[in-house]
Amino acid sequence: MRIPLLKYIPEKAIPLVEYLIIEHKINLKIVSQRQTKHGDFRRLPNGHMQITVNNNLNPYQFLLTLIHEIAHHVTYQKFGKVQPHGKEWKTVFQHLMLPFLQPEIYPTDILPYLANYLKNPKASTDTDVNLSLALRRGQSENGKNFIFEIPNGSVFQFKDTLYKRGNKRRTRFECLNLSNNRVYLFNQNAEVKLVTST
Incomplete structure (x- = not known):
């Protein structure tokens, strides 16, 4: 059964x-949102390879995540078992993404951040704050705020735990966990639910 891609990626x-899907015999499954990842690649017990991508991503996030996972698949085919985000994967990912770096696919306000990220891609696009915010087009999930949007001293919920937002360090915010009184660092693009504002 073919997946109607128009619903998920730029036309x-x-x-x-x-x-890419036909050439590399990709088994793509679109799944419900997962808290810890946008997509994954795995070898199933029957020896088949499967890629999953979350269904809640916007077309620009979805496309980048899909190519990220296809790069894992291609890397595995070419090199066997290597470091998940090592030099082999980085090279394959850069090569696969290059044809998509055009304004007909990615808007011009995303392209510079995407090009910069691809110089040395990491395991997650969320570690690149500028790219992550550009991909989301400044929109957080329904009912949530980016942590940089909420006032200092506010109480917020993140993964069923309450925190109090503190000062910003160079790139991250110090936040006090109200359950154990320990301070944790949050990326400025973390999406949180505001509980009380100061």
């Missing part, structure tokens, strides 16, 4: 993505 990206 101009469809021919390229369909080519």
Whole structure:
């Protein structure tokens, strides 16, 4: 059964993505949102490879996540078992993403951040705050705020735990866990639910 890609990725990206899916015999499954990851690649017990991508991503996040996971698949085919986000994967990912770096696919306000990220891609795009915010087009999930948007001293909920927002360090915020009184560092693009404002 073919997945209706138009629902998930920019229209101009469809021919390229369909080519990659057929060429590499990709088994793609679109799944409900997971808290800890946007997508994954795994070898199933029957020896088949499967890629999953969360269904709640916008088209720009979805496309990047899908190519990220296809790069894992291709890396595994070419090199066998290597470091998950090592030099082999980085090279394959950069090569696969290059055709998508065009304004017909990614808007011009995202392209510079995407190009910069691809110089040395990391395991998660969320570690690149500028790219993460650009991909989300400044929109947090329904009912949530980015941590940088809420006032200092506010209480917020993150993964069923309450925290109090503290000062910003260079790139992250110090936040007091109200259950254990320990301070944790949050990326400024973390999405949280505001409980009380100061």
